Amino acid sequence: MKHSKTESRKPDLDRRLKWWRESxxxxxxxxxLYALPAGKWKDRPVPGIGEWIMHRGKIPAAEYEKLAGRFNPTRFDAKAWVALAVEAGMKYLVITSKHHDGFAMYDSKADSYNIVDATPFGRDPMKELAAECRKAGLRMCFYYSQDQDWHHPGGSGNDWDYPDRTTKEFAHYLKTKVKPQLKELLTQYGPIGLIWFDTPWWITKAQSLDLKRYVHRLQPKCLVSGRVGHDVGDYGSFGDNQIPVGRIAGDWETPATLNDTWGFKTDDHKWKSVRELLYLLIDLTGKGVNYLLNVGPTAEGIIPKPSVDRLREIGEWTKRNGEAIYGTEAGPFPCEIENCRFTQKGRRLYVMLMKWPRNRRLSLVGLKTKVRRAALLARPTEDLEFIQTSCQEPTTHQLEVKLPAKKTDPHVSVLVLELVGRPEVDPGILQQPSGKIELNAFMGKLHPSRTGRQIRLNPTGATENWFTRSNSISWTFKMTRPGTYRIELGTSLARRQPKWVGNHKLTLAINRKKTTRRIRAQGWRQTPRAQYFPEAITRFGTVTFKKPGTYTARLKADEIAIASSTDAGGIILTSIELFPQ
Structure with a gap:
């Protein structure tokens, strides 16, 4: 999704986004209702995520809606849910007021298919949550499925009950169900932080704009998420669990899961560790992206214990280290730095250490601004020794901080660098202290074809739309350590692409040496970013540098293997990595 950089600078939008950016x-x-079957229908497991059971199982609407008669979450406790969010260090809460199954989880007068009229529970949990959020100072927000509605004949997504839906019926659905329900949500529950729309499949750009304007008319300060469709949202939404490669311009958010499913599913026990979750929090924050982390309560109204335990432990970390998260900007470095992530606030640079250096030395390359003081956030009164230097041929700036023997946090320790001014860094590609050089796609220069489909970058920073041989990409980088380097090329898959595609034939030219390889999955990158969007490794041999200096690399396609002419990606290059031998 493209997100207008100029739009994010509009004073009115800046004012409305302020709370969200700081959160x-x-x-x-x-x-x-999907929490009742919890992944099984008539005692048979239905593959896929829990809230999609009606779609994956092709369950008739008349049969699925009978779940409402059994839905009675008597153990729902709005106060406890809100308290957990606050304890975890979360600043806003987004809940499904209506998901794709079409069932309203609030008291809707626009449609009787709702939790008050159709269930024995008879209460409005949205009203109770909104009241508790106000008390706790948490922003109340609503998810609303504006496009898919598997219960309504005009909504998209249900092709087993309503195979002949027309655009006219879809427009009628927007007018008679979507807008009336949005009006209820925005007029009956107090100030709403944002409306989180989803899956804009059928909706036209004019209809997306109309919904955005409708929300703003009802509540001018309410934000509209990027998934309203057609790049017209107030901020951008990445794909589910999608992590960008480097720092991102504009305003973005990643929705993510604690396990694999979103709605409760009894057999999903693939819980991410607290360390993984904290890594994602600091990784996204360091790239200027909000982290929207999901829980899926049971049909009884209980948030599963593994979710509770993890959120509470994350909360222990945010209590100690929240200064490095809330109200910060993305770190100044354009790319990922090994074992570190960065945020900044004024003249302070926060260095979040995912791995404690064995030699007790933190080495950074590329920071130009003079460091005035260094200390650990957990020990703010204890100054740390540091040395800051610069050298020529090629010009590099180096910082080395002497750390104590033991880390200050079991997961992620935070170092604070107080600078003489706002952080300024070398914008180019630099060799890391370990010797690694990473040529990220988003830091390369694209050379688009003059005709046909032109290579471009997707929002995460990888290439896309690379279908013709006349497209290419190049880099300029600084190398300080002569020697021989192993080359690994990483390729991924596009959003909603069913599987990774290889077999392209590419030629890489570095330091006057050309190497041609077929793209094969000779390994897979083991990073949180690659968990849901796998990145295959292809080995490209070695290259030798005889002296330090500035070098160039260029990647061209000799043959492109595409599964389908409508494939959205083509060659999805994430980066080329050079490792010292």
Whole structure:
């Protein structure tokens, strides 16, 4: 999704986005009738995520809606849910007021298919949550499925009950169900932080704009998420669990799961560790992206214990280190730095250490601004020794900080660098202290074809639309350590692409040496970013540099293997990595 850089600078939008930008961390809640079957229908497991059971199982609407008669979450406790979000350090709460199954989880007069009229529970949990959010100072927000509605004949997504839906019927659905329900949500529950729309499949650009304007008319300060469709949202939404490669311009958010499913599913026990979750929090924050982390309560109204335990432990970390998260900007470095992530606030640079250096030395390359003081956030009164230098041929700036023997946090320790001014860094590609050189796609120069489909970058920083041989990409980088380097090329898959595509034939030219290889999956990158969007490794041999200096690399395609002419990606290059031998 493209997000206008100029739009994010509009004073009115800046004012409305201020709270959201400062929040950085929010709670997503997927809760609905789908929590009852919890991944099984008529005692048979239905593959896929829990809240999509009606779609994956092609369950008739007349049969699925009978779940409402059994939905009675008597153990729902709005106060406890909100308290958990606050304890975890989250600043806003987004909950499914209506998901794709079409069932409203609030008291809707626009459609009787709702939790008050159709269930024995008879209460409005949205009203209770809104009241508790106000008390706790948490922003109340609603998820609303504006496009897919598997219960309504005009909504998209249900092709087993309503195979002949027309655009006229879809427009009628927007007018008679979507807008009336949005009006209810925006007039009956107090100030709403944002409306989180989703899956804009059928909706036209004019209809997306109309919904955005409708929300703003009802509540001018309410934000509209990027998934309203057609790049017209107030901020951008990445794909589910999608992590960008480097720092991102504009305003973005990644919705993410604690396990694999969003709605509760009894057999999903693939819980991410607290360390993984904290890594994602600091990784996204360091790239200027909000982290919206999901829980899926049970049909009884209970947030599963593994979710509770993890959120509480994350909260222990945010209590100690929240200064490095809330109200910060993306770190100044354009790319990922080994074992570190960065945020900044004024003249302070926060260095979040994912791995404690064995030699007790933190080495950074590329920071130009003079460091005035260094200390650990957990020990703010204890000054740390440091040395800051610069050298020529090629010009590099180096910082080395002497750390104590033991880390200050079991997961992520935070170092604070107080600078003489705002952080300024070398914008180019630099060799890391380990010797590694990473040529990220988003830091390369694209050479688009003059005709046909032109190579471009997707929002995460990887290439896309690379379908013709006349497209290419090049880099200029600084190398300080002569020697021989092993080359690994990483390729991924596009959003909603069903599987990774290889077999392209590419030629890489570095330091006057050309190497041609077929793209094969000779290994897979083991990073949180690659968990849901796998990155295959192809080995490209070695290259030798005889002296330090500035070098260039260029990647061209000799043959492109595409599964389908409508494939959205083509060659999805994430980066080329050079490792010292």
């Amino acid at each position: 950085r961390f929010g709670l997503f809640i997927h809760w609905g």
